[in-house]
Amino acid sequence: xxxxxxxxxxxxxxxxxxxxxxxxxxxxxxxxxxxxxxxxxxxxxxxxxxxxxxxxxxxxxxxxxxxxxxxxxxxxxxxxxxxxxxxxxxxxxxxxxxxxxxxxxxxxxxxxxxxxxxxxxxxxxxxxxxxxxxxxxxxxxxxxxxxxxxxxxxxxxxxxxxxxxxxxxxxxxxxxxxxxxxxxxxxxxxxxxxxxxxxxxxxxxxxxxxxxxxxxxxxxxxxxxxxxxxxxxxxxxxxxxxxxxxxxxxxxxxxxxxxxxxxxxxxxxxxxxxxxxxxxxxxxxxxxxxxxxxxxxxxxxxxxxxxxxxxxxxxxxxxxxxxxxxxxxxxxxxxxxxxxxxxxxxxxxxxxxxxxxxxxxxxxxxxxxxxxxxxxxxxxxxxxxxxxxxxxxxxxxxxxxxxxxxxxxxxxxxxxxxxxxxxxxxxxxxxxxxxxxxxxxxxxxxxxxxxxxxxxxxxxxxxxxxxxxxxxxxxxxxxxxxxxxxxxxxxxxxxxxxxxxxxxxxxxxxxxxxxxxxxxxxxxxxxxxxxxxxxxxxxxxxxxxxxxxxxxxxxxxxxxxxxxxxxxxxxxxxxxxxxxxxxxxxxxxxxxxxxxxxxxxxxxxxxxxxxxxxxxxxxxxxxxxxxxxxxxxxxxxxxxxxxxxxxxxxxxxxxxxxxxxxxxx
Numbered sequence: 001x002x003x004x005x006x007x008x009x010x011x012x013x014x015x016x017x018x019x020x021x022x023x024x025x026x027x028x029x030x031x032x033x034x035x036x037x038x039x040x041x042x043x044x045x046x047x048x049x050x051x052x053x054x055x056x057x058x059x060x061x062x063x064x065x066x067x068x069x070x071x072x073x074x075x076x077x078x079x080x081x082x083x084x085x086x087x088x089x090x091x092x093x094x095x096x097x098x099x100x101x102x103x104x105x106x107x108x109x110x111x112x113x114x115x116x117x118x119x120x121x122x123x124x125x126x127x128x129x130x131x132x133x134x135x136x137x138x139x140x141x142x143x144x145x146x147x148x149x150x151x152x153x154x155x156x157x158x159x160x161x162x163x164x165x166x167x168x169x170x171x172x173x174x175x176x177x178x179x180x181x182x183x184x185x186x187x188x189x190x191x192x193x194x195x196x197x198x199x200x201x202x203x204x205x206x207x208x209x210x211x212x213x214x215x216x217x218x219x220x221x222x223x224x225x226x227x228x229x230x231x232x233x234x235x236x237x238x239x240x241x242x243x244x245x246x247x248x249x250x251x252x253x254x255x256x257x258x259x260x261x262x263x264x265x266x267x268x269x270x271x272x273x274x275x276x277x278x279x280x281x282x283x284x285x286x287x288x289x290x291x292x293x294x295x296x297x298x299x300x301x302x303x304x305x306x307x308x309x310x311x312x313x314x315x316x317x318x319x320x321x322x323x324x325x326x327x328x329x330x331x332x333x334x335x336x337x338x339x340x341x342x343x344x345x346x347x348x349x350x351x352x353x354x355x356x357x358x359x360x361x362x363x364x365x366x367x368x369x370x371x372x373x374x375x376x377x378x379x380x381x382x383x384x385x386x387x388x389x390x391x392x393x394x395x396x397x398x399x400x401x402x403x404x405x406x407x408x409x410x411x412x413x414x415x416x417x418x419x420x421x422x423x424x425x426x427x428x429x430x431x432x433x434x435x436x437x438x439x440x441x442x443x444x445x446x447x448x449x450x451x452x453x454x455x456x457x458x459x460x461x462x463x464x465x466x467x468x469x470x471x472x473x474x475x476x477x478x479x480x481x482x483x484x485x486x487x488x489x490x491x492x493x494x495x496x497x498x499x500x501x502x503x504x505x506x507x508x509x510x511x512x513x514x515x516x517x518x519x520x521x522x523x524x525x526x527x528x529x530x531x532x533x534x535x536x537x538x539x540x541x542x543x544x545x546x547x548x549x550x551x552x553x554x555x556x557x558x559x560x561x562x563x564x565x566x567x568x569x570x571x572x573x574x575x576x577x578x579x580x581x582x583x584x585x586x587x588x589x590x591x592x593x594x595x596x597x598x599x600x601x602x603x604x605x606x607x608x609x610x611x612x613x614x615x616x617x618x619x620x621x622x623x624x625x626x627x628x629x630x631x632x633x634x635x636x637x638x639x640x641x642x643x644x645x646x647x648x649x650x651x652x653x654x655x656x657x658x659x660x661x662x663x664x665x
Contacts (some may be wrong), residue, residue: 003054005592007472008043009061009255010034012342013282013323014440015042016469016641019050020592027592029466030642031245031374031440039064040221047225058229059238059472061255065210065248066216069303073210078114078152080143080172081201082160083120088114088201109305112205117152119143121159122174127195127486129165131272140172144179154212155180156205158188163195163484173336184211191249192309194580195484199309206306207249210234214248230477232258234312236295237478237586240513249310252303254287255468257313260295262471263436266461268293269594270659275420275459276433278449279468280442282360283324283340287316287418289426289433296426299536311480311584320414322360322441323347326407328395334403336410349385357392359411361385362404363444367609368636368645373440375640399642400608412448419453427563438464440642446662447633447647460652460660462597462622465641470592477587479509488529488575496544498581499662507586515587525580526556528568534579535559597658599626609636611647622658629654632665 003023009016011034030049035041039062068074076656081088089111121143122136146157155176162169168190186208188200218241222229223232230238234253244251259279259457267275273293279286301307319338323346329335336359341347347358363369364385372379386400393403423430431454437443438461446458461467481502485494497624503520510518522541525534537555539547544656553576561567568574602624609617615634622639630653631637633646637660644660646652652660 003056005473006047006050006053006055006058007061007258007469008058009258009466009469009472010039010042010063011255011281011468012036012063012284012321012340014465015039015046016466017046017050018466018469018473019053020055020473025593025595027470029463029469029641030500031465033378036329036342036540038220040217040224043221044224052209055227056479058225058227059232059475060229060241061232061258061468061472062217062223062251063255065214065252066254066303068210068213069206069252069306072304074112076152076154076305077113077117077205077209077443078147078155078206079118079201080155080157080445081118081120082124083139085160085197086115086118086120088158088197089118092198112202112209112306113156119146123159124169125159125161125165125168127161127164129161131165131167135168135171137171137175139177141179142149143388144176144183146185148180153182154184154208156186156208158197158201158204160197161195162187162189163193165192165199166193167240184208184215186211188529191247192482193484194482195486196309199307202307203249203309206252206303206308207247208253210248211245214251215245218245223252232472233478234301234308235297235311235478235480235584236261236313236475237584238472238475239479239562241479243509243512249308252308253301253312253315256288256315256317257295258312258471258475259286259438259468260290260315260471261474262467263438263461264290264293264295264658265471265591266467266594266659267434267436267459270459270655270657271434272434272459274433275437276423276430278415278419278435278437278439278442280415280437280439281321282323282346282440283319283342284317284338285320285415285418285439285442287318287422288313289422289428290436292566297536311582314422316418318414318418320359320411320418322358322363322444324359324411326357326359326362326392326410328392330425334396334406334410336407337414347385348388349380349382351381351384353460357385357407359407359441361388362407363643363645365389365400365404366408366611367607367614368444369643370638401614405610408445409448410574412445413451416452419449429567434459437459438467438642440465442640443644443660446644447650450650450662450664456663458662460644460662462658463639463641474591476589477510477513477515479506479585480582481505481585482580482582484580486577486579488577490549490578492544492546495549495578495581499544499583502581502583503585506583510585510587513587519586519588521584521586523582523584524552524556524578525582526576527579527652528560529575529577531577535563536582539581594657596656597627597654599624599629604635607636609634609645611645615648622660625654625658625660627654627656627658 345353355544522539
């Protein structure tokens with residue numbers, strides 16, 4: 001290969017690597033076990049497996065920030081806010097995760113920063129950014145010294161109404177730089193210049209919490225890699241590593257976002273513009289919706305128990321991966337996930353000291369995956385999986401086959417519930433969308449998901465285990481900017497000024513990334529007066545005038561009706577209220593082409609596989625199935641990074657790009 005671009009996606013179980021030749025479009029893929037203790041080890045090992053290449057660029061999907069939040073490893077974190085608002089984290093929001101019908105009372109989890117590590121500074125702005133009381137330098141110095149004396153080196157700063165005027169926050173940063181230079185500081189006006197104090201505070205604190213970890217990781221990786229690289233962001237864009245250390249919260253859904261984008265490109269090339277994507281890994285399953293080739297975005301996301309109000313691809317994650325552990329609940333019923341055996345020790349069949357049955361063990365026991373992974377690189381111990389399944393079956397009073405099938409059935413329903421949650425929330429009927437399933441474990445339950453959800457079809461891309469890494473190479477450089485401007489009577493001049501300032505910020509950032517001809521995408525958040533939450537709609541380019549305002553308002557009415565079933569067009573009792581103006585600055589890249597597929601020669605083998613009953617099923621190697629081939633179930637289709645079991649009554653047709661299209665026969 002000549003000059004190549006490399007995508008590296010670090011997952012919970014495997015690190016996936018894809019290299020694309022920029023001249024020929026040739027694609028080479030590989031996988032290597034992830035190294036949770038230091039993800040950089042798996043990153044470097046994966047690139048080394050490709051051999052000597054002329055590498056022009058590297059893009060990385062990382063779970064470093066995600067894992068820190070999911071594992072609740074938040075320490076040494078302080079919070080500075082406006083005097084009189086020290087309990088904003090305690091007040092939080094009214095909503096609770098479960099109904100009051102449960103047999104226990106919900107207790108608020110610990111705050112991201114305990115109240116004894118919150119300090120306040122005098123000074124006050126109104127909602128328009130006008131100074132009501134001057135910033136107190138004396139209190140700011142006292143607070144900075146207080147944190148320095150206690151060794152608190154990660155600090156989030158969120159002053160009231162700083163979205164309208166960041167001056168007080170910037171002066172606080174100057175004081176911290178002078179009095180406590182070791183501190184890593186995040187300002188809410190940099191992280192999220194948008195109103196709602198609780199969400200802005202927590203989002204800023206999440207950024208501050210992961211910033212030291214991300215900086216250490218990026219520095220370590222940069223030194224070992226020896227060349228600049230980019231990092232995937234949650235919003236569907238990438239950013240250079242040197243820039244992303246200043247906004248690490250933007251990476252909290254790095255890997256899943258890349259998977260949704262890669263699947264969107266593969267599906268649209270195959271003629272499917274709107275699809276549901278399902279990324280099944282070793283630890284979790286990530287689900288997203290793609291409409292007209294673009295994954296849906298949200299700013300209402302969260303990671304673990306922390307709301308992160310930043311633009312991100314709308315992804316629902318459930319603990320339903322290949323490593324998900326099967327156990328017996330206190331009620332004596334079978335339960336699967338969310339606990340996972342991960343990469344180390346992994347499932348019983350890995351032979352690395354795992355002691356609990358997992359979804360992968362059930363697949364091995366039923367013969368639905370081969371007795372090895374990665375084309376033989378990782379042998380699996382079928383006897384260990386059998387012993388674990390039989391022991392669990394004895395406790396449940398079921399046959400081993402029923403137990404293993406039950407494990408997979410529960411896992412399939414966990415995945416289908418995630419799909420329903422995402423589609424119903426958007427007013428979409430899941431039966432209207434093909435499913436694109438990928439990841440190492442993604443295709444394993446494709447047939448059951450068709451029956452459970454009534455899906456028209458499931459598309460399994462070639463090399464599904466590497467779709468997320470491939471997605472990293474399809475991504476533009478992208479930064480998002482927002483400004484709150486609440487009004488029921490928007491003035492074109494004011495809207496134009498705010499959008500112009502946001503576009504100037506975006507252009508400056510893209511210029512640092514080497515793009516001198518950026519593309520700007522505008523959007524706006526609107527609501528009916530009296531509503532608490534907004535609907536985001538795309539806004540057109542061009543001059544901002546009365547026609548422009550009317551066009552955006554019309555799009556809001558249409559979107560509101562689609563989401564909620566009603567709209568108040570031309571009803572003066574329900575005025576439209578503008579809340580936020582947004583700009584995405586985009587630096588376009590050349591996406592790799594997806595070539596038509598040519599099969600290699602080969603004949604199927606056979607093995608015993610259990611579906612509804614044990615049968616002798618043909619086992620096909622994926623690369624030997626030419627376009628137009630129709631495989632009828634029962635059968636198994638294997639490839640380097642994944643396996644697709646085809647149940648009786650289903651067919652898989654190979655399209656011109658080598659994708660499998662699975663349907664009920």
